[in-house]
Amino acid sequence: MNNHSAIRPATHADLPALYHICLQTADAGVDASALYSDPEYPGQRFAVPYALFAPDFAFVLEVDGEVMGYVVAAPDTRAFEAQLNEEWWPVLQEKYRHRQPEAPLDENLLNSIRHPDAAAAGLVSQWPAHLHINLLPSQQKDGWGRKMIEHQLAALRAAGVRGVHLGVSLKNEQVCAFYQRMGFRHLLRSNAIYMGQLL
Incomplete structure (x- = not known):
């Protein structure tokens, strides 16, 4: 195992890395650069708002000084949704007011912001x-995914959270076995495969 690898709290300086990792993993765990015309699009929804609005539950994997993965969470989904509706989505709605879809997944992402x-x-x-958890492909081994989720679950438990869920892409169903080994169970299947566990 790399002696210079560590899980640590995310900081504001990590935001560019969060955008990058989110884009590099946004197509069911692989590079989605060709699917978005703006490299920040996926991170605006799935990574950066957590670091900004739930910083106590935003952690990164740093390897030899470079951020290679993250795990982020909202301890209270309803409260987090309300905060984003107040403080995050309006900013992006204005920023992207005149944006038109140019790449395959732009429309879905812009609709989710609007x-x-x-x-x-x-x-x-x-x-x-x-x-949400994402690791660059080079780190999708050596047990870092498990370690990062365990780190996050410990933080949520310490905050008194009683249960957590996550969504798995329908294109990435094979990863469900990993989450089952982590104690998650299937909850429902719709636009994604939702799994959860009580803490």
């Missing part, structure tokens, strides 16, 4: 927190 959705009531009732 018309933010909410987690299913059945998810947040028992599993009120949610998390």
Whole structure:
């Protein structure tokens, strides 16, 4: 194992790395650069707002001084949604007011910013927190995914959170076995495969 690898809290200086890693993993774990016309698009939804608005639950994997992965969470999904509706989405709605879709996934992403959705009531009732994890392909081994999720679950437990859920891309169903080994179980299948565990 690399002696210069560590999981640490994310800082504002890590935001460019969060954007980069999110883009490099946004196509079911692989590079989505060809799918978005703006390299910041996926990170605006799935990574950066967590570091800004739930910093106590934003962690990065640093390898030899370079950020190679992250795990982020919102301890209270409903409260997080409300905060983004107030402080994050309006900023992006203005920033992208005149943006038109140019690449295959632009439209979905812009729609999610202009018309933010909410987690299913059945998810947040028992599993009120949610998390996202992404590692660059070079780090998708050596157990770092497990270590990062364990680090996040410990932080959520310490904050008194009683349950957490996550979504798996329908294109990435094989990763569900990993989450099952981590104690997650299948909850529902819709636009993604949702899994959760009680803490």
